[in-house]
Amino acid sequence: MKTNPGRFFEEYRLGETIVHAVPRTVSGGERALYHALYPARGALYSSDEFARDCGLSAAPIDDLAAFHLVFGKTVPDISLNAVANLGYAEGRWHLPVFAGDTLRAESTVIGLKENSNGKSGVVYVRTRGLNQRGEVVLSYVRWVMVRKGDLNAPAPEPVVPDLVQVVAAADLPIPAGLDFTGYDFTLAGEAHRWGDYAVGEQIDHVDGVTIEEAEHMLATRLWQNTAKVHFDATFREDGRRLIYGGHIISMARALSFNGLANAQMIVALNAGAHANPCFSGDTVKAWSEVLDKAPTAAPGVGAIRLRTVAVKQGAAPFALKEAGGKYLPEVLLDLDYWALMPL
Template sequence: MSKTNAGHFFEDYRLGQVFDHATPRTLTDGDRALYTGLYPTRFALYCADSFARACGLPRSPVEDLAVFHAVFGKTVPDISLNAVANLGYAEGRFLSPVYPGETLSARSEVIGLKQNSSGKTGIVWVRTSGHADDGRTVLEYCRWVMVRKRDPLAPAPETRVPTLAEAVPAPGLVVPERLSFGAYSDVLAGAPHRWGDYDVGELIDHVDGVTVEDAEHMIATRLWQNTARVHFDTGARDDGRRLVYGGHVISLARALSFNGLANAQIVAAINAGAHANPCFAGETVHAWSEVLDKAETRRADVGALRLRLVATRGPAAPGDLRGEDGRYRDHVLLDLDLWALVPT
């Protein structure tokens, strides 16, 4: 009997199927340092204990997207080991800060299935939650992924396409219990622009770019224990190229957004997201944002900005997203809709 596991293929999934994912992950200060080394992140709340304490937190937490990557990585062996591509996200909420020394685990439920017309692949929708070792849920999100079939002639699972919310409603955003921006320092944060300084419809060019290297994106993907073959194995794709993990592009774009959104300290929700085109080593990632909405929170000193964060292959004019046919332009790598918490 074989003791190895080739992973799940599309015909292996069933609606309602639940996975308690293997290998809990303790996040450490080493993970935080490596995250900073891989991405040009400079958001003060995640860089300095003194800044975090001035904002009411006990110390600097682990960056929100690092928590997302750690939880996401747990799901890969069960959900996307045989993926062609990760397609999108919805209904993502960050529910509690995570601090170094805490251990995260993940659980996913299959909420949707649809075989593609070719009969060779299908789309799997899952709802994933990340849990700390004290039992609290720190993150939840939905994603959908295109997965290969083991046997193209195998019967397709029951079809169901889930209905997902267009956006997390502002009242559903979680402001960390102890967070306070009453003594917030614009000088230490790096920019004077607060919640009231942004207008709906405003476009922000984040100016800078970062060239992706094979070694870096593979180190990042290993850091999150993402085992999808397309990121490491040149034989996993017909073109022999290693696909950059979409989360790597997300973190690059988020880090680049500091230039223009330095006070958007906390990612509170991921409303939607699409990896519009593949990214490969040697390409330079740029980013721009659009302010989609603004909302008050239950805290007078904390506002929320709904942002469209777009990553592009090379510099692109803010707003240049789709062609006349409605499809993403070839240079668009990522279209991410998120809520961020900002001092008022």
């Protein structure tokens, strides 16, 4: 058999490392397409001159563009037969990615647990994105529900990895040379700095974007995400293509510019949950809450921990979960991350 039907749950082995195809050299085209797909306006990622004034050699590729690129490479081996991508933890952006870098990816299986229905199971993997020098630019853990191909295959011994809930502020990777002491707030688009935000503060980002089928399909193709639930309308019983979760992450991040324009660099991903499915025609809005703040050793740079929540039409302001702890049906994404901001 020469075609690849994708792996099923019973085919994963605890501790195995999967080297993913195909390496990809990043160009300025990725940035242009990313900014066309999302209302992304972060100055550090839009202007080489702005980035140089902040101590970098040039404007990096958007953090989430690098994430999607690495993530997409893992799909044929990890989630081609996925029911849903469930969550993330222990994410770190170790190095900025620049045009000209070549990225590849590898994943290690760190947990397996069959579901009680015997038809699927959860696979936990730790993924690393590496550049042409073999340097790790990005690492994260994700867990995904995968169908079984053989319903009679025996269940593996359940192993659920013990993951840290929050990347410690002291462990945040700060790009070499980053310096916000000369940061231009006028060019960045907002005057709000690290000291203007308080722990517990909630921000309604006001704007909304209606999800279009064409944009979602372009995004999944751009990041080479071939999961069947995103491409094949016959794969789900309802005949609807599920919007790629990364599309919602980037949309929420871009919408958060209005109120968090100076949260310039994502450096760690503490947790993430795709709470409910999103489909074409849904209108996405976002709100954020400040969870923590911490100084860094970089001049003029502070770290801010944010929860950004994406919701669809009908959501009440800042509503998240029901009394029993279940996400409200209008909540699409609950993302907990650290970003860097000028003091």
